[in-house]
Amino acid sequence: MLILGAGLVPIILGMLFTAVEARHSLRNQQTVTANALITQTETLSDSAMQITRTLRDFKGQTCLSLERPLQRLASRYPYFRALGVLNGAHVSCSSAYGHDPGELNVMIQHALPQSTGNWGISIAGTAAVPERPAIAFVWMNPGDFGVYAIVEGQYLLDFMRAVSEARHYQLKISFNGGYTFVTGQAQHAPLLPIDPVIWHAASARYPFDVTVITPASEALRTWRDIFLIFLPMIAILSLLFMVITANWIKRRVTWRDRIKKAMQRDEFSVAYQPVCQVSSGCCSGVEALMRWQRRDGEWERPDIFIAAAEEENMIIPLTRHLLSLLARDVESWPVTPGFHLALNVAAEHLQHADFVPDIERFARQVAHKQFQITLELTERSLIKEGEAVAKKLAWLRQCGIKVAIDDFGTGNCSLSYLQTFELDYLKIDRGFINPIESIEGETPVLDAIISLSHKLALNILGEGVETEMQYRYLSQRGVGFIQGWYYARPMPSDALRTWLTTDGARPLQHPTP
Numbered sequence: 324m325l326i327l328g329a330g331l332v333p334i335i336l337g338m339l340f341t342a343v344e345a346r347h348s349l350r351n352q353q354t355v356t357a358n359a360l361i362t363q364t365e366t367l368s369d370s371a372m373q374i375t376r377t378l379r380d381f382k383g384q385t386c387l388s389l390e391r392p393l394q395r396l397a398s399r400y401p402y403f404r405a406l407g408v409l410n411g412a413h414v415s416c417s418s419a420y421g422h423d424p425g426e427l428n429v430m431i432q433h434a435l436p437q438s439t440g441n442w443g444i445s446i447a448g449t450a451a452v453p454e455r456p457a458i459a460f461v462w463m464n465p466g467d468f469g470v471y472a473i474v475e476g477q478y479l480l481d482f483m484r485a486v487s488e489a490r491h492y493q494l495k496i497s498f499n500g501g502y503t504f505v506t507g508q509a510q511h512a513p514l515l516p517i518d519p520v521i522w523h524a525a526s527a528r529y530p531f532d533v534t535v536i537t538p539a540s541e542a543l544r545t546w547r548d549i550f551l552i553f554l555p556m557i558a559i560l561s562l563l564f565m566v567i568t569a570n571w572i573k574r575r576v577t578w579r580d581r582i583k584k585a586m587q588r589d590e591f592s593v594a595y596q597p598v599c600q601v602s603s604g605c606c607s608g609v610e611a612l613m614r615w616q617r618r619d620g621e622w623e624r625p626d627i628f629i630a631a632a633e634e635e636n637m638i639i640p641l642t643r644h645l646l647s648l649l650a651r652d653v654e655s656w657p658v659t660p661g662f663h664l665a666l667n668v669a670a671e672h673l674q675h676a677d678f679v680p681d682i683e684r685f686a687r688q689v690a691h692k693q694f695q696i697t698l699e700l701t702e703r704s705l706i707k708e709g710e711a712v713a714k715k716l717a718w719l720r721q722c723g724i725k726v727a728i729d730d731f732g733t734g735n736c737s738l739s740y741l742q743t744f745e746l747d748y749l750k751i752d753r754g755f756i757n758p759i760e761s762i763e764g765e766t767p768v769l770d771a772i773i774s775l776s777h778k779l780a781l782n783i784l785g786e787g788v789e790t791e792m793q794y795r796y797l798s799q800r801g802v803g804f805i806q807g808w809y810y811a812r813p814m815p816s817d818a819l820r821t822w823l824t825t826d827g828a829r830p831l832q833h834p835t836p
């Protein structure tokens with residue numbers, strides 16, 4: 324399902340992208356078409372305006388003397404159906420009808436606009452040719468001399484038809500709100516959720532406007548053509564997404580499966596790193612650290628498999644497994660009551676309803692050893708349900724369990740943890756201890772952490788102490804507990820048992836200079 328979903332992402336994005344691209348391309352084509360139609364109509368209008376200017380020179384002449392020049396002019400320009408002169412709204416002479424053919428509104432079969440001077444209007448037909456549209460261009464003065472030219476609409480219609488057929492558009496043009504010339508069809512596609520694409524444009528020079536309508540079927544065809552161009556790329560991306568997702572799932576499954584199998588095969592063990600109490604110089608306890616040795620003898624790195632377990636929701640089963648290993652290991656340890664046993668708990672486990680029962684069960688299992696159990700909270704994964712977790716920890720503290728904040732200062736929430744949770748120990752991350760170069764040297768951040776811990780009355784443990792100088796620096800500043808290779812490395816349970824009776828039983832001896 325997830326792999327399929329990943330494969331669909333580029334296809335859906337590709338469809339959206341090509342739909343936008345198709346709309347853009349349709350708009351461009353429509354603009355070009357509208358401009359061509361406007362130019363053609365303006366050219367016709369220019370000719371008509373030119374001829375009406377010529378006709379004005381006939382003012383004062385009788386129809387008898389005008390009839391032949393009018394006919395000559397009309398036959399010279401094939402665009403014109405009729406030319407004539409007016410007396411007010413009355414046609415006093417016409418190239419088509421001779422003298423006294425009637426009223427202009429009857430001839431153009433359209434009411435005359437209120438305006439005088441130059442005007443033009445598209446009409447469905449004239450009295451003599453009612454079935455063919457035309458455009459009437461008129462120059463008139465009320466009760467006075469005027470002229471008109473009727474432009475044959477067929478030329479415009481033929482041009483529009485040619486464009487409509489070539490591009491499958493519906494085209495409309497209307498002059499001054501008059502008759503609308505229409506060519507082509509704007510079929511709707513009832514089964515498609517697509518509307519026809521409509522574009523309006525108007526001439527800047529004459530009072531006419533043009534509408535270009537791309538039918539839904541044509542819009543779909545344009546989109547399909549563009550989609551087909553991008554299809555190879557979309558298919559490659561889709562495949563890539565599926566492969567990446569499949570790999571990711573495989574990796575996920577692999578870590579989950581591997582951790583599960585490793586638990587069944589008993590490949591996990593626990594290493595214990597002793598902690599030195601500065602005041603006595605003796606071992607006050609240990610931190611339990613998970614180890615994984617594969618069947619082939621290779622060791623998995625704890626930072627990697629712990630992070631994987633946290634990511635793959637395996638940290639709770641793994642911690643439960645750790646608790647069972649701990650319960651088995653501690654049986655043989657020669658320890659006195661109050662010996663510290665620290666273990667790491669992940670945020671997911673803390674937030675889980677079984678967290679308190681899990682820890683209580685473990686505490687009961689090892690109760691006869693009278694350990695001082697300490698839970699170490701790390702900032703590696705953020706504890707989200709702060710209040711609820713704080714309540715659980717408060718309850719466990721009442722039961723005698725201690726709480727430590729681990730890797731202090733490495734995450735974003737160290738200070739908020741200090742405020743949210745009741746704590747007993749603060750473990751200073753080795754990142755702050757590494758820079759110690761001399762006893763007198765300045766390590767301002769480390770000093771600030773130590774001073775903060777004192778103010779909060781927290782026990783302080785320095786992690787990753789590798790040198791005597793680091794040990795002395797920390798002990799001189801009141802750090803009560805030291806953990807690190809300088810004192811002891813993490814070791815298996817059997818080795819710890821021996822160590823506790825030898826090195827662990829006597830105070831730390833610093834090498835003499």
Ligand SMILES: Nc1nc2c(ncn2[C@@H]2O[C@H](COP(=O)(O)O[C@H]3[C@@H](O)[C@H](n4cnc5c(=O)[nH]c(N)nc54)O[C@@H]3COP(=O)(O)O)[C@@H](O)[C@H]2O)c(=O)[nH]1
Pocket residue numbers: 596610611612613614624625626629642645667668669699701729730753786787788789806807808809813
């Ligand atoms: N939730 C759980 N987290 C666990 C568990 N076991 C381990 N971890 C976490 O994994 C991280 C890596 O741990 P690890 O490789 O075991 O490293 C620990 C020590 O070996 C190392 N260390 C100790 N002293 C020194 C030193 O002097 N120098 C040096 N270079 N390294 C040293 O530090 C790690 C101690 O980690 P911390 O817990 O912060 O005290 C690590 O984050 C573990 O927390 C588990 O069971 N559950």
